[in-house]
Amino acid sequence: MWVRAEGVEAGTEAACFGRERRGKVAMSLIYIAGPYTAATEKTVKANVRRAEEFGQQVLAIGLIPVIPHKITSHWDTWGILTNWPHDAWLDQFCLPLLSRCDGALFIPGWDESKGARKEWDFCLTKRIPKYYTVQELELAAWPV
Numbered sequence: 001m002w003v004r005a006e007g008v009e010a011g012t013e014a015a016c017f018g019r020e021r022r023g024k025v026a027m028s029l030i031y032i033a034g035p036y037t038a039a040t041e042k043t044v045k046a047n048v049r050r051a052e053e054f055g056q057q058v059l060a061i062g063l064i065p066v067i068p069h070k071i072t073s074h075w076d077t078w079g080i081l082t083n084w085p086h087d088a089w090l091d092q093f094c095l096p097l098l099s100r101c102d103g104a105l106f107i108p109g110w111d112e113s114k115g116a117r118k119e120w121d122f123c124l125t126k127r128i129p130k131y132y133t134v135q136e137l138e139l140a141a142w143p144v
Contacts, residue, residue: 030058030137031098031128032067033119034107054107057134066101068094090115095122103129105137 032051038044048069055065072093094115098104104123110116123130131137 028063028102029066029100030063030131031101031104031119032058032065032069032107033098033104033116034069034110035113035116036069037113037115051107054105054134058105058137061134061138063137065105066097068097071097087118090118094119098122098128099126101128103131103137103140105131105134 032055034051034054035047036044036051038047051067051069055067055070058065072089095118098119099122104119106116106120110120120130122128129140131140
């Protein structure tokens, strides 16, 4: 059963936020995995926007999206972090964040991304469920 968030009008997307079981709301965290790095700033922005769009779809089905693209958007161009190696971002930020999630949604193009492939391997090793469409995610049996 969906639970209406307090103070939110019924029938809106924001009204469906979490699922109820025995009077409690369970919030499952879903990591959005997909390309970030690109040859141009325009493509990086498009990758961030795309991850955000998938995150919105995840939220609309009552799950909580964790979008690393948004959390650190363009930090790789910020002074002291410009020389951080790609693997440092993954090992010191993305993978610890992913380890706290209940599942991961691998969005189109993930298999062409070095980082997303490493996140896929991490999910396999840590037994974090992997999904490839929002519909598949919605049909999954989430603990509530």
